[in-house]
Amino acid sequence: MADTMTMRVTRYEPDLDHEPRTQDFSIPLRDNWVVLDGLNYIKDQLDGTLSYRWSCRMGICGSCGMMVDDEPVLTCATFLVDYAPGPIRVEPLANFPVVRDLVVDISDFIERLPRVSPWLVRHEDEPVDDGEYLQTPGELAEYEQYSMCINCMLCYSACPVYGLDPGFIGPAAIALAQRYNLDSRDQGAADRLDVLIHPDGLWGCTFVGECTTACPKDVDPAGAIQRYKLTAAIETLKSYVEGPS
Structure with missing residues (x-):
């Protein structure tokens, strides 16, 4: 050699x-x-x-x-x-x-990331005297994979949808939203769904899967998006069946 x-x-x-x-x-x-x-x-x-x-x-x-x-x-x-x-x-x-x-220049991603509230949202906080928000190992395992994202932007570079439509919010942002949706301590899932249920959110993804292939941390953003789509579809059906609250 x-x-x-x-x-x-x-x-x-x-x-x-x-x-x-x-x-x-x-x-x-x-x-x-x-x-x-x-x-x-x-x-x-x-x-x-x-x-x-x-x-x-x-x-x-x-x-x-x-x-x-x-x-x-x-x-x-x-x-x-x-x-x-x-x-x-x-x-x-x-x-x-x-x-x-x-x-x-990744400022486009940095500016849109807060839209999905990638942090724990609490609408009702428990009294401090009640102690910590404890989780079981099973509850941690539910979202742990999606918490491995390091914001390297490889998934955006690999995503043909983002390449054609810069308005698409993108795989990392959606995967991070799903990470917090699945966290037992979070109460912001409905708010995130209101943001991501639009064509430039969840439904912009055509499931090519290149984001998952490119991810160096095995986050599987494509899987997170498809799982999120199922949740969105179920919530939409519930709203039709139950009617306005």
């Missing part, structure tokens, strides 16, 4: 470039190096102007998501040897505006 690899990186400086371009760099090919190591080598040794995001290097912060050979991945968990002999292509996440080089 060769001891070097070509990394083909997207470059874009808005003040100078009319559109993104690519630049090739020769980097060491080492068994224990991930894509992020290659980018750090470029920035430290070859071109200090290269811009990208990263923080923890442990698959927790979610900030190093990029497209590697057309697939959205966490670059801190994607090994270079899996793409040998190369070249390996590294691009910014799809479906987001590019700020510079490999940095994308």
Whole structure:
């Protein structure tokens, strides 16, 4: 196996470039190096102007998501040897505006996330003297999978619906809403359903399933959305049968 690899990186400086371009760099090919190591080598040794995001290097912060050979991945968990002999292509996440080089603007997601109230909603708080809101292991297991989301945006980059319709609220937001709906301590499910029952919410999803494939934490946003659709359908039927309250 060769001891070097070509990394083909997207470059874009808005003040100078009319559109993104690519630049090739020769980097060491080492068994224990991930894509992020290659980018750090470029920035430290070859071109200090290269811009990208990263923080923890442990698959927790979610900030190093990029497209590697057309697939959205966490670059801190994607090994270079899996793409040998190369070249390996590294691009910014799809479906987001590019700020510079490999940095994308996720403000659209940040602005819409509060719409689904991704926090515990309590309409009636118990007295403090009554103690904590305890849960059984079974109640925790009900929503634990959906609580693993790290907001890496890989699911949005993989989602063809979001790519075609930026108004779609998207898989991570809906999965996070479902995480709190299933929490025994929460009382905000009806409020979230009012937000997500519209075409740009639950029903915008066509169940392609690419969001689940791309998710590095096995959250299964596609499954969360389909489960949420069933809940929405049942609640709608109840409202017709029971009539206005």
